[in-house]
Amino acid sequence: MSLPARTGAQRQARRRATSGRRRALWLASAAAVAALLAACGPEGAGAEPGPCGGATCTPDQVCVYPPGDCGEGGIVPGNYGVCQPRPASCDTATPREVCACDGRVYANACEAARAGVSIGSGEECGGAAPPGTVACGSYFCDAASEYCQSVEDPHDELFKMPTRRTCEEIPTTCMAAPSCDCLAAAAADPREGDCSSAPACTRGESGSFAVRCTGDLY
Numbered sequence: 001m002s003l004p005a006r007t008g009a010q011r012q013a014r015r016r017a018t019s020g021r022r023r024a025l026w027l028a029s030a031a032a033v034a035a036l037l038a039a040c041g042p043e044g045a046g047a048e049p050g051p052c053g054g055a056t057c058t059p060d061q062v063c064v065y066p067p068g069d070c071g072e073g074g075i076v077p078g079n080y081g082v083c084q085p086r087p088a089s090c091d092t093a094t095p096r097e098v099c100a101c102d103g104r105v106y107a108n109a110c111e112a113a114r115a116g117v118s119i120g121s122g123e124e125c126g127g128a129a130p131p132g133t134v135a136c137g138s139y140f141c142d143a144a145s146e147y148c149q150s151v152e153d154p155h156d157e158l159f160k161m162p163t164r165r166t167c168e169e170i171p172t173t174c175m176a177a178p179s180c181d182c183l184a185a186a187a188a189d190p191r192e193g194d195c196s197s198a199p200a201c202t203r204g205e206s207g208s209f210a211v212r213c214t215g216d217l218y
Contacts, residue, residue, distance in 0.1 A: 051063070051071070051078045051081070052071075052078060052082070052083050053078065053080060053081040053082050053083070054079065055083050056083075057083040060085065061083045061084060061085055061086060062083070062084055062085075062116045063078075063081040063082070063083055063084075063118060064081065064082050064083075064084050064113065064118050065078075065080055065081050065082075065101075065118045065119075066080055067118075067119045067120075067137065067138045067162075068119065068120060068121030068122075068138055068162065070101040070118060070120055070121070070124065071101070071118075081118075084113070086114055087110050087113055088114075089114075090107075090108060090110035090114055091110070092107055092108065092111075095108050096108050096109075096139055096140075096167070097130050097133065097139065097140040098111075098112055098119055098138055098139055098140075099119070099120045099122045099123075099124055099125035099135070099138055099139075099140075100112040100117040100118065100119060100120050100124070100125075101117050101118050101119070101124055102117045102120075102124070103120070103124045103125055104117075104125070105125055105128060105129075105130060105140070119138045120138060121137065121138060122135045122136070122137055122138055122139075134148065134204070134206065134208040135148075136148035136149075136165050136166070137163075137164075137165025138165070139165070139166070140167075141167035141208070142167070143206065143207070143208050145169060145170055145175075146167045146168060146169055146170060147167075147168055147170055147208065147209035147210060148165060148166075148167060148168075148208070148209070148210045148211070149165065149166050149167075149168045149187065149194065149213075150163055150164070150165045150210065150211070150212040150213075151163065151164045151165075151166075151194050151195065151212075151213060151214065151215040152212070152213070152214045152215075153214070154196070154197070154214040154215075154216075168187075168211075170183065171183075171186045173186070174186060178209065180202070180203055180209065181201075183199075183201050183209055184199045184200070184201040184211060187199040187201075187211045188213075194213075194215045195211075195213035195214070195215050196214055196215045197213050197214040199212065200212050
């Protein structure tokens with residue numbers, strides 16, 4: 001289940017692409033909320049918006065929420081949902097198990113969408129991590145070669161970005177004797193990690209590592 005390690009250049013390219021996607025998501029969410037609030041005025045009185053961002057998905061669609069939302073977040077439950085076509089097939093060449101809002105573990109996010117469910121927070125699956133993995137937000141990391149990285153948005157804004165949790169490869173320089181000191185130092189390196197603050201590292205009873213810090217998620 002382990003994925004290839006990313007180089008520093010690949011991490012920087014990923015951060016730039018992720019930043020653009022997350023900023024677009026933030027703007028879309030803001031627009032959706034503005035439209036929802038406008039619908040609550042006199043002209044929208046009596047309207048019955050659908051349960052997915054104000055829309056009602058068709059049987060061949062899936063309501064996709066931000067990871068871990070499951071339709072419960074936002075100013076009004078369900079207002080961040082977006083109806084998207086259900087995938088007809090999924091690429092399982094590089095699977096990443098995911099916990100879905102129905103409490104089941106799927107091979108990847110595509111398979112969850114194909115089943116008609118959005119990505120959960122991990123709590124929905126009741127700790128049913130696949131063998132050899134450890135839960136990391138919505139996903140499951142390989143316990144032997146990866147650690148769970150949590151990056152929090154340091155901004156105090158109305159539309160604060162949710163914490164981003166990802167599985168990161170344990171650097172080759174740390175693999176011989178993995179430790180919190182080594183992983184925290186790697187996460188603090190701007191060429192390798194996504195942290196802008198000093199990372200805090202913990203090690204669980206199973207031996208798996210988790211690193212938490214703040215960073216720019218926009």
